[in-house]
Amino acid sequence: MEIEFLVPLFFVFLTGLCFGSFLNVVVLRAFSNESISYPASKCPKCQKPLYWWHNIPVLSYIMLRGKCYFCKSPISIQYPIVEFVTAVLFSLAYLKFGFGIHLIYLWAVIFMALVLAVADIKEKVIFTRHVYVLAGIGLFYNFLYTMLNIKEPAITWLNNPFVNSIEGLLLGAVVMLVYFLIAGLLAGGKMAMGDGDIYIAGALGACLGFEKTAYMLIFAFLLQILITLIAYEYSLFKAKDFKIFASVILFIIIGIGHCFLNNAGIFAQNTVIFILYTIILMLVALYILKDTFARVWNLKDKNPDAVLENFVCIPFGPALVAAAITVLFYLQEISVISQNFINSYLNFIGW
Ligand SMILES: [Zn+2]
Incomplete structure (x- = not known):
């Protein structure tokens, strides 16, 4: 694979991860009937607002070992899976059809x-x-x-x-x-x-x-x-x-x-x-x-x-x-x- 080809693919994958993270918010807030832009992300258990580094797709889940930073209650595996699947599908779409x-x-x-x-x-x-x-x-x-x-x-x-x-x-x-x-x-x-x-x-x-x-x-x-x-x-x-x-x-x-x-x-x-x-x-x-x-x-x-x-x-x-x-x-x-x-x-x- 060429470098000119891998660099855009890398950014497409990152974009997919971010949209996957947003997707989780859209679904979660549809159930709780909240706005998708406000309030800031918080732990559904202890309601504490998350730090910025708790919101990094997939990586945060691994760093926090699947638990809330404050109350240690488990975070659903759904979040990293959805982020990863979105990133893979976004990348496939780019590989297949181009920009x-x-x-x-x-x-x-x-x-x-x-x-x-x-x-x-x-x-x-x-x-x-x-x-x-x-x-x-x-x-x-x-x-x-x-x-x-x-x-x-x-x-x-x-x-x-x-x-x-x-x-x-x-x-x-x-x-x-x-x-x-x-x-x-x-x-x-x-x-x-x-x-x-x-x-x-x-x-x-x-x-x-x-x-x-x-x-x-x-x-x-x-x-x-x-x-x-x-x-x-x-x-x-x-x-x-x-x-x-x-x-x-x-x-x-x-x-x-x-x-x-x-x-x-x-x-x-x-x-x-x-x-x-x-x-x-x-x-x-x-x-x-x-x-x-x-x-x-x-x-x-x-x-x-x-x-x-x-x-x-x-x-x-x-x-x-x-x-x-x-x-x-x-x-x-x-x-x-x-x-x-x-x-x-x-x-x-x-x-
Ligand atoms: Zn918590």
């Missing part, structure tokens, strides 16, 4: 999307003013670039015709609304998920435009399935149900192995291996499903609300935000990989 007005736009989108995700993870709450700001940024940027009609390739990927931006907003909101209604029906009329996800998907859709929003929704659902599986594993672990715990891990390993064997052309050479492999995969899947249903029925008899708590109440907002950022950065690369992957299966079945 320009569009980088400020992209940073604003990342910033507001992270505000929504952090609030959702922390308290399962979405603040509508945050959603409106994000949607406003997306609509305004796309409106501006449609008016100016700029055709630079790196920027073209980020902006969308204004009408397309509105279509993205509608697609995100409508798909999540339908999902919200279906989940509500399945949960017997109870609120299975917050309606905040409808707003988040709409606002992200305004930034991404119609096509990229479609990909965002697909990625978000896949990611949510993965997160749910991991949460299920965790609940099995806590219940000391190691038989099913092991079989879920076995299923994931066999599944990944399936992809590798297919890509290496092993299945194409020997169909018997493919059939045996697929039968084993299905048996493990059936075993997991059988036990999962037994557990859900059992829980439902004891306490209907516990089913909701354990299986459906994982916030969807963070998955939407992660999917949107992935689509903005890496959709082109991912579509090449997945195309190769799908082609190898199509070849195998002789398409």
Whole structure:
């Protein structure tokens, strides 16, 4: 790497850290309903105002060893993590798209999307003013670039015709609304998920435009399935149900192995291996499903609300935000990989 390249990257990373620190303040003060510019930062426990060197992103947390300087009460690990993630995403945005007005736009989108995700993870709450700001940024940027009609390739990927931006907003909101209604029906009329996800998907859709929003929704659902599986594993672990715990891990390993064997052309050479492999995969899947249903029925008899708590109440907002950022950065690369992957299966079945 060249020095001319590393110096700006270093400053971009620092900028990201500072904005990450500000992001923590925005989320914290949204919950406590305080202004974001006043009063000065203070310890939430002992209310003592912090010294300037308590406010250095990530470093202060390490120097203070995760404890308040005055009262020694623990500081949430959320703060340095949010600062670091913001800095990494700001840097990736710069590396991918370079300097320009569009980088400020992209940073604003990342910033507001992270505000929504952090609030959702922390308290399962979405603040509508945050959603409106994000949607406003997306609509305004796309409106501006449609008016100016700029055709630079790196920027073209980020902006969308204004009408397309509105279509993205509608697609995100409508798909999540339908999902919200279906989940509500399945949960017997109870609120299975917050309606905040409808707003988040709409606002992200305004930034991404119609096509990229479609990909965002697909990625978000896949990611949510993965997160749910991991949460299920965790609940099995806590219940000391190691038989099913092991079989879920076995299923994931066999599944990944399936992809590798297919890509290496092993299945194409020997169909018997493919059939045996697929039968084993299905048996493990059936075993997991059988036990999962037994557990859900059992829980439902004891306490209907516990089913909701354990299986459906994982916030969807963070998955939407992660999917949107992935689509903005890496959709082109991912579509090449997945195309190769799908082609190898199509070849195998002789398409
Ligand atoms: Zn304190």
